[in-house]
Amino acid sequence: MTELQRPTLEPMFEPAPEELTILEVHEGTGIEAPAGATVKVHYLGVDYETGEEFDSSWGRGTPIEFPLNRLIKGWQEGIPGMKVGGRRTLICPPIYAYGEAGAGHHLSGRTLVFVIDLLGVV
Numbered sequence: 001m002t003e004l005q006r007p008t009l010e011p012m013f014e015p016a017p018e019e020l021t022i023l024e025v026h027e028g029t030g031i032e033a034p035a036g037a038t039v040k041v042h043y044l045g046v047d048y049e050t051g052e053e054f055d056s057s058w059g060r061g062t063p064i065e066f067p068l069n070r071l072i073k074g075w076q077e078g079i080p081g082m083k084v085g086g087r088r089t090l091i092c093p094p095i096y097a098y099g100e101a102g103a104g105h106h107l108s109g110r111t112l113v114f115v116i117d118l119l120g121v122v
Contacts, residue, residue, distance in 0.1 A: 006058040009046055009113060011051050012049075012113070016048050016091070016111035020073075020078060020090065020093070022078050022089075023089040024086070025089055026085075026086055028082065028083030028086030029083060029085050030084025030085045031084050031121055032081060033080055033081065033083075033084075035068065035076070036068055037068055037080070037121050037122070038065055038066065038121070038122040039065065039068060039079060039118060039122065040063050040065045040118075040119045040120035040122060041063060041117060041119060042058055042063045042116075042117040042119060043055075043114055044114065045113070045114050046113050047107075048111035048112060049110070063119050072092065072096065073095070074090050074096035074112070077096070078114075079118065084120055086117070087115065087116065087118075088115075088116050088118075089116075090116065097112045
């Protein structure tokens with residue numbers, strides 16, 4: 001499998017969606033991630049409105065492994081069915097991210113965009 005390059009995102013000018021939006025950027029050819037799996041990913045996270053990057057495994061220079069059942073709802077619903085070697089963009093409104101404003105996380109109330117490269121299913 002050839003690893004994909006660090007993603008870039010263009011500014012989003014449309015109003016933020018109210019539902020989880022899953023965009024298949026590149027379909028992988030490897031095994032499919034089941035719900036509840038532990039996945040190895042490279043990802044980039046940006047704020048939908050500002051385009052500001054708030055987190056990135058690319059920035060740390062190493063992929064990371066996560067059990068899906070410990071992640072935000074957008075990842076729990078947006079990664080299953082994805083195949084290793086693929087890239088998806090997930091646009092996660094607050095109910096699929098860190099909750100409505102005032103929910104206690106510094107990103108609460110924000111629509112977040114994640115570009116996720118699925119490198120493995122552990």
